[in-house]
Amino acid sequence: MQQDQLQSLLAVLADGEYHSGSELGELLGVSRAAVWKHLQKLSELGIELDSSRGRGYCLPGGLELLSESKIAACMSANAALLSLEVLPLVDSTNTRLMSRAEQLPSGVVCIAEQQSAGRGRRGRAWVSPFARNLYFSMLWRFDGGAAELEGLSLAVGVCIAEALESLGVVGVSLKWPNDVLADGKKLAGILLEMSGDPAGACHLVIGVGINVDMAAAQALDIDQPWVDVASLARAQGLAPISRNVLCARVLSNLCDLLSEYPEYGFARWRERWMARAAHLNKPVRLTTASQQIQGVLVGVDVSGALKLATDAGEQLVYGGEVSLRSES
Incomplete structure (x- = not known):
């Protein structure tokens, strides 16, 4: 299935209502037999589909898809110049940006509904079920080389924590050097990769993965305790938190961070990290x-x-x- 057809199909089914095969075929410009093949492929993405004779097909409970326009509408004015790319499926958002780092301008963001080869720290795979979490990477240019980047991964953690807190989530902590926790369980991870001159002009790719609404069956390959935003929101009496809004909040915070980091470094962020430090004095x-x-x-x-x-x-x-x- 072409990615544009996948996006069109999911955009219709995302409302959680039933849609007939003929309606879907007309939308995609294909036969009903081809529609059936397309729908079968959704199961390969881990998407649960319900079918009913006489009613058609639906995604039970609906699905919030990521949208460039919705994310952009929720970002701060400072982040408005970021260039957003939202894709249904990539190998890795970090890999996609790193492979083109020399050609792309600073401020390009790649966001994916799913990664087929998502990566965490120390070469670990990052579990990436379709349309359940957030997976995105931002490319930024620095002129002072690696010396300008000391402590940056910790400050990125603060950006994620503060974005969640701005939406009402409490109890977020930061584990040195790259993890975001809640209830002592992993909520988000950060992967920084650099290319270019370590002592001069270089490109940094900041990869972020946040567990948002992941079923236990989708996380069988995760080898450590984990938690997601949806379960935290339910436990804390909050309304469901939109992936689009959360993505926009984090990107806005990151844009502010990266714009000032060469001048101020981690010193401006140290106390904010310490206030959320996991295992402090333990x-x-x-x-x-x-x-x-x-x-x-x-x-x-x-x-x-x-x-x-x-x-x-x-x-x-x-x-x-x-x-x-x-x-x-």
Whole structure:
């Protein structure tokens, strides 16, 4: 199925109402037999479809699809210059932007309903069911190289947390260096990738994945405790939170962050990260490729380095292939 046909089909079925095969065939400009083949392919995306003789086909409960116009309408004035691309399916939003980083302008955003090869930190796959979560990446140009990017992944976490808080969600915490948690479970992840001159002009791609409304059956491959925005909203007595609105809030926050980061760096964001720090003043175990360190997490410094109080004194740990676990 072509992506434009997929978008057209889903746009009709997203209302949760029944639509006849002839109506769908007329919309797509294909025969009813071809409609049936298209509908069968929806199951490959993990989309539940209900059929009823005499009534047609529907998506039970409907489906909120992502929309460039809806996201743009909810973004801040500062973020209005971002260039948005919303696609039904990509291999990876980060990969799509990284492969074209030299040709694209700063501020391009790729948003997908589903990723076939989504990636998290340390080479892990990012589970990406169709139209249930948020998967997007933003490309930004920096002229000062990697030195301008110290602590940036932590500040991105603050942007996500503050976007959720602006929609009423409470209890969001940040786990060094790249995870957003709620109730001690993973809610969102961040993946930063850079190309270009490490000491000069470079392109940074910021990838964000947020669990929004994911069924347990869709998350069987996730190897750690997780939570989604929908379950938090229900538990906290909030109205359902729109993916389009949440995406717009995060993108607006990111645009503000990236615009000022070369001038102010992480120092302006440190206290906001500390106020949401997971495991603060608690024992943790930190594992790198070459060693394990046990200590009490006492915070981060102005560069974003983790501060651990250990038996050998305070140690600073910088980013990289690092795993942090609670020891309490």
